[in-house]
Amino acid sequence: MFEKILIANRGEIACRIIKTAHRMGVRTVAVFSEADADARHVRLADEAICIGPAAARQSYLVIEKIIAAAKRAGAQAIHPGYGFLSENEAFCCACAEAGLVFIGPPAAAIHAMGSKSEAKKLMQAAGVPLTPGYHGDDQDPERLRREADNIGYPVLIKAAAGGGGKGMRRVERREDFFGELESCQREARAAFGDAHVLIERYVTRPRHVEIQIFGDTQGDYVYLFERDCSVQRRHQKVLEEAPAPGLSEARRAAMGQAAVEAARAVNYVGAGTVEFIVAPDGAFYFMEMNARLQVEHPVTEMITGLDLVEWQLRVADGERLPLSQDQLVAKGHAIEARIYAEDPSKGFLPSTGKLLHLSTPLEGAHVRVDAGVEEGDVISPFYDPMIAKLIVWDETRAKALGRMRAALDDFRVAGLANNIGFLSQLISCRAFAAADLDTGLIERESAALFRAEQGPPDEAFFLAALAQLLGESERATLSPCEKNDGWRINGPLTREIAFRWGETTKVVAVTYLAGGFRLTLGARSVTASGRMTGHGRIAAEFDGHRIEPVAVQAGGALHIFLRGGSWKLEWLNPLDVAVEGGAGHGGLVAPMPGRIIALLAEPEAKVERGAPLLILEAMKMEHKLSAPSAGVVRAYRCAVDDQVSEGAELVDFVAEPA
Template identity: 50%
Template sequence: MFNKILIANRGEIACRVIRTARRFGIATVAVYSEADADAQHVRLADEAWPIGGPRPQDSYLRGDAILEVARQSGAQAIHPGYGFLSENADFADAVKAAGLAFIGPSGDSMRKMGSKAGAKDLMAAAGVPVVPGYTGEDQSPDLLAREAQRIGFPLMIKAAHGGGGKGMRIVRSADEFLPNLESCQREAKNAFGRDRVLLERYIESPRHIEIQVFGDSQGNAIHLGERECSAQRRYQKVLEESPSPFVTPELRAAMGAAAVQAARAIDYANAGTVEFIVAPSGEFFFMEINTRLQVEHPVTELVTGLDLVEWQLRVAAGEPLPLAQDDITQRGHAIEVRLYAEDPEAGFLPGSGRLERLRLPPPSAHVRIDSGVVEGDTVTIFYDPMIAKLIVHDADRARALARLREALAQCAISGPKSNIAFLERLVRHPAVVDATIDTGYLDRHLDEFMPPAGEVEAEPLLAAAVTRLLDQERQAQADATASGDPTSPWAIADGWRLGHGSLRSLAFGHGEQRLELRARGSGGDYRIESATGSHDVAGARLSDGTLSLRIDGHARRFTVADDADAVVVHDGARRLRLQPLALYEHEAGAADSNAGNVAAPMPGRVVLVKAAPGDAVEAGQEVMVIEAMKMELSLKAPRAGTVAEVRAQAGEFVDADAVLVTLEDAS
């Protein structure tokens, strides 16, 4: 093993590697960008060195700077994590040339898999089944269009380099091909530095099943079973589990053998994943090999009882694989979901900002949390907006799903919006519960996973109101106790007035709705009027985030959180998030001054300007493209008109809500 290693990454994977290294007495060196000076991986490592500006290309993608830190710190090896330089063959070679160990596969192995096109050709030659398509070097649009016609529609355009769902498009007709090709190439260029693409037949209703493989420098190669990642949105994995409920023992053996065959074909050493697309018939096709550890590796760890980062360290140090194929056993079922700072109801727009509240379930024998942030940290615009991975394990799939629902119910995030409520609906949806989901289901039926339109149910709304009333009363009592006159009647928050009983008003926002309530009473006993009618609340008690009360004689219990920006109520199955509003808003002139213009939905960098002053544009026409958090966002004209002003150019960073293009009525 090593005495000191450098982790050339950030976030939860850097923290994960640091903790594993510490178990073996290995000193750790972290690197960080200007945006990550206070990040958790910096605080957790034994030492940490700055390597540049906040953009990845100015820091985490600077192999030269990382190697210089390794030299100065005396590190013996570099762990690349996943993303950034983890699959960069030139970097792996440079690490080796510097006399250090690269904790991953060789540069030669990476090059064979670095191009999806070359990888498909190599796998076909090795006898691994591949999807029919085009992998040639000629990337002229005309030739690609002809090849698309030959393959037939639907087909998929994929970036030949990279992964993570970036640079991928499904095309269902010839007239859609060229616009999708241009967008795919541009996204691939921005994400991976190369715009080469490949075309392949699109398998309808497929499963995405991947096999974890491991090899060593002695020529041994084995697999550690499969993970199913079929719950996806726009090629981004949303839920991962092991074992796959679709895979039979016979299919597992066949796919495992093919995965090992693929690893041997490229002399693979260290951790990797062979990804397959699987048709409903059980026919499977090679997709790619991810030449690194993957985000979803914890589910494999929980069902095998193995530490894959430990295996990475041992193999990189020249040791043989700790176990042979026949020694690998699996127990129970594991599921992973990723908590993101994003707004599902706004097209999953990534979020950023300070995590004012971050409550996650405590780790246990059944629950694991992998996170690179804590409460008070900031989710920045420069990197992936993942907050944490939540992984559960139990004896079988049904019990693992129950564990996951329970764990999600304990999560609370305030500051940037999150996808927790979306995940809670996901893990209760019949397509997930019955294990029938395919890779396109979420995109086809996304409305089934969104909150229903219409009025908010009465009981959760009343629970939110009571939570706020009790908090107001508690705060008033605390203020009175701290004052010079704790018995003053002005320190009581029950709304009492001369001549009539108490009356307090509250207002909440829910989507486009404004919800108003009036309450009489105090101390947990209220008469509350709302749009749903008049309700009696009795015996309300709030303790450690749990609200118990009787609503019209019906006893209920909720988990609640009351922050300045939101009141969140959870009934054990569903989550309601309400925004407290001022009682008397000034509505005159309240129309958005940006209405009718094109504004940035979030902070980001302009990558393409497609309009100029004087241009006539139609409603819905793309006028600008910005990039934020590894995602390309298309900004479109909200109405027909003439471009009056373009306020940002390609390469510029813009703030959220900044007006980028102004429109005036067409003459």
């Protein structure tokens, strides 16, 4: 076995690989950009080497820097993780030339599967079912639209070198084709350096089911069952589960055998994933093969009890596959939720900044957390905004759903917008609970998933007041000058504590009692007492009912976590003096740091509400900023290729009078 490996990646996958390597006695070398100098994967590795500036194209994507780091550290092999250079043929070849083992498939297999169009030709020859479409080399826009017309709308435009939902557009109408093609090619060129696309029929209500395969250098192949990855937003997976609900044993075996044939056709070695579109009638079509480990591999590990990273290391070291097909057994059901720093209510807009508070569920046989960050770490604008992957397992899907609900309730984040509440809604919605799955589930269930945010219950304000009072008492024990126990000669003290949530302000009246407080909000009163137990937890009692919620003081606000809900409440300090300021310059501002890709309206143009005004590239994705109302675009305060910071004014916009 290797003595030392370098991990050419970052975040949760680098941490995941380090965990297995250390268990196997293999030393690890991390690489990091200047933005990741204090990242968790750097802290966990045995050694770490800086490879350049924050931008991935100047660090994690520079082959020469990574090879030099591996040689400098004396590593024998390189694990590419997923993303970045994991499916880069040139990187695989550079490793071989440098005498380093690439922990992944051979360059020929990467080449064969690196182009979606070429891969489909190979799969057709191998007898693997294909979705009807155009996979040719002629990329003339008129030719591409003619092919789309022949296929019939809706169609998918897909980057031939793509993955992760980047460079993919669904086109419903012929007249939208050229605009979506241009956007798709631009994103594909930025993400993969290749604007080549293919056109495919869009299968109505498709499921996305993938097969985990493994091959070794002796020519043996196995499939480790399947995963359903249908629940997606913007063509990126949100929830994954294994096994796929409702799949018959005959269909499972047929798809597994097709996946093995796909791997065999390119002499594949190592971990790979063959992805299929499954139509409502059960027919399945090859979509692509990912020549790497997948983000969602933990659900396969949970139902098989295997460590796929260990298998990768053993196969790369020349060992045979640890088990044959007839020795592989799947048990129970596993679900994975991807927890991101993003705001679902704003089109899943990524959020950047410091994780002021992060606490995760207790791990064990039923719950697993794969995280690339810890409390106090920063989610930067340069990389994917994933916080962690939450994986649960139980004997049945119904029990696993219960585990996931409880685990999401125990997963608490403060300081950044996040999708935890959305995930809780998603796993509880009718369609997902009933396993009525397809890639349009989120869109189809949007009315239930994107309901207007509910205001905090009275209990949240009571808890905030109790937390404020207990905090004062705790400070008083440290400084007698801070003492505020409500004692008065003529009777107990009554005071008011005000909190604001959004535009709503509520005032809690407090009466000090022996050993506690009487809290009143409107017509409701409770007797409250409690004590701080650490890390924001409070052992609280309201009218004799004991609970243990969490109230975290962070970023000038109280973050209340109670019965699966969370609210950010601002304490209104009565000593604060409001400062009035003039109205700011009217316009649109950058919602996050990024680069201006395109300006879509002419100066002085009159536009309707929702008209696209510009495209901002951030977090490796394009974000379209639209007119907030009907009005006039007076001028742009930015130019194409400008790097802008969060809050920067981008457009002078004058709204039409109501």
